[in-house]
Amino acid sequence: MKKLMKSVILSLALTMSLSTALVGCGSNNETAADSSASGSTQVESSASSSTEAAPSSTAGVSGSATAVGSSALQPLAEKAAQIFMETNKEANIQVQGGGSGTGLKQVSEGGADIGNSDVYAAEKLPEDQAKALVDHKVCVVGFATVVNPKVKVDNLTKQQLIDIFTGKITNWKDAGGDDMKIVIVNRPSSSGTRATFKKYALDGAEEAEGMALTEDQSGTVKKAIADTDGAISYLALSYVDSTVKALKYEGIEPKVENITSGSYPIWAYEHMYTKGEPTGVVKAFLDFMTSDEFKPTITELGYIPNSEMKVSRDN
Amino acid sequence: MKSKTADKLATVVFYIIATGFILLLMLFVGYIIYQGRDRLNLHFITSAPTFMKEGGGIGPQLFNSLYLVFLSMLITVPIGLSAGIYLAEYAKPGRITNMVRFCIEALASLPSIVIGLFGLLVFVTMTGWGYTLFSGALAVAVLNLPVITRISEDAIRNVPQTVKEASLALGATHWQTIYRVILPTALPGLVTGLIMTSGRVFGEAAALLYTAGMSSPNLNFHDLNPFHARSPLNPFRPAETLAVYIWKVNSEGLAPDSRQIADGASSILIISVFLFNIISRFLGRVLNVRFSGSKN
């Protein structure tokens, strides 16, 4: 606690001196330092950014906000910020990667206004910190099981998939294919994609340790799958292309229609967390993300707009 | 007779290894440039990246890299040069000097990822700046400080003792001698070393992933006020450098031509490193002729 106070004071002093020196860019840092220093109600922190926004309400919203976190959500958030800033010339939205854990931690400590995450906050943060955050589900991402194109299998049942990832089946001939060794390419255990896949495709079955290759980025996973005979992994739908083969799950194709109708279960929400209810520019930006105006861009980038989902989940 | 044969054989082996080394480099560089040959045009170098469509460029990233090199050099050179002067001219052998030297070596051998994490903790989180170009520049400065210090010390030590003694004999103080006589004489060596180090900063990625961030806001290249959020000159904005961009395109690239972009960016990076090398050699030679009057 003492250490925290110390670092807060230090960062406060630094940001203060800095924001006086560099007025143009200090605004959102001040907000950050204020909220963590006072540590009281969360509304206060966003209130200070709304006061900045208030005076020039005629020419769109103004003020600045930072969104940090999930690299899976980053392309969409960046694109959204770009379009948002074109209409709101006075607004400044900064989008940064860093991973879901970083995003959630930053928003919970006031270092960022929005925390982007692939998973629910409770899965990364201690309960008390997660409770202070407000979840905004901005879109849905579907995942497909992908294999090397040489694999002669088109469909896997849930049980087969579980057997493969837990190491019970190690050859494609036991899953209806040719005699070829199965090579699992997994994500690091901290990855949101892996958590989603484990939860919805594998029914939470614990993957076997020490047999899978691990790549932490969609691009590297795709390359590994495309190059390695017998390889199997999972990718967000937007990354699936002709170099890899997407498999049916329980006979259902990983397609947007099947996800929105609820028949294909391997999908997850992308979250944008705020500390307390958003106000000012943060609220305007979050509203824009879920607006009809932005919907075509969501689809174009390979995500699924929330409003098209006919099913919903609570956790 | 036998030792003669062994000698010949050894010479041949050494030649083979040296040739192999050069060939390896040529193959390596050739492969990268060949892969990226389609992208070596002005459009690619100057235009902004696109998200989903083909044909995106690396303009902002290239600019960020150059700006980052500039900023980090602005921080490192005064400190590194001073420390180099101290070590070469003032430091007396003893505990403290040994300590300084130990620290330089320790800093030099630190993994860049550790420095990146340190930067994340101090320049990003503690200062509350978030991922900014300036945080990145500071992290790279830490990474480069020992190198620059060593280069400065070497360059100063290489100044002939006679030059120094002549100045002191004329009644100049030690410090006057340093900045009027020693520094100008050491300048060619300094410049060569500094530019080569810049080339290295250009390619650094691990330390920047956690400090300068992996995104670049929309830059308005007509706005040159460094206090504006969208000005390219604003050091307090997140900035993705070329090396980080290659990492990102490889890993999360959504554009259909992401592979080509990575190849193109890699070859631009390699060519830049080459350019830094050639320029530093050239400048070093020119300065050498100007300041010492000899071709040496």
Add this chain to the structure above:
Amino acid sequence: MLKNKNMKSRYYYFKHEYSGKFAVTFFGMFLIILTLCLVVFIATKGLATFFNNHFSPIEFLFSTVWKPDRAPANGGPAIGALIFITGSVLVSMLALLMSTPFSVAVAIFMTEISPKLGKKLLQPAIEVFVGIPSVVYGWVGLSVLVPFIRQNLGGLGFSLLAGSLVLCIMIFPTIASVSADAIRAIPRDYYEASLALGATRWQTIRRVIIPSATPGILTGIVLGLARAFGEALAVQMVLGNTIRIPRSPLDSTINMTSIITMDMGNTAMGTVWNNALWSMALLLLIMSFLFIVLIHRIGNKGGSK
């Protein structure tokens, strides 16, 4: 009168000597402060695993059970880092074994056999190698080396061998240039005396040059080892990152820097998992300090000989 002159000269000295001396001394000391800051910060984070989360350092160093996300019901998190440590050691040692003979040979070539070619061709080549970004090394490794190993040697391609080969090329310039400096520093008399005694060049190199340059060459090797140990992005791209101890060079494995880059962003600061990663960063820091001490030991031995 005299006093006045004294005053003046004191001012003169202050302006032209002490101010400059003070400034450069300050920056010299600044390096110590910076190093201390680095150590303190990383140590604070890295030691939290042991002091705040109460894990034993023994478990961290010697257990192979890495389950930082295990639920309390199944026994809680386990943070044995032995697999990562072994991976780091194996991959850098193998790289060193492959790189050293060639880089020392190149160093000898450019100093003893053909200094002219060395200066004109090899020195610039080494500098270019140093300047190639590690991301590019990794990318070439991924697109050339991994498929090559898969097709010609078997296995998946992603392997200990691929990682070591990439590192081998990356540490080549370090070892070669430090060794070359060491060889250049040998007094010419040694060389000439040996030749005058009728020894051939090879005999001179083997019996005189290499033995007297050994401390310098060892310094180069340790520096190369330090670089190999800390390299992150290039190795991660080709290593395969399977959490297991490899049984052959063609097996995929993982090292400390890989697990740090993969998990650091995805875990929230302050959690056991994140702290364990910082402990690994601390371990990397301690290793590089050990390497420095080792270099000094080597240097002192060489000096006293």
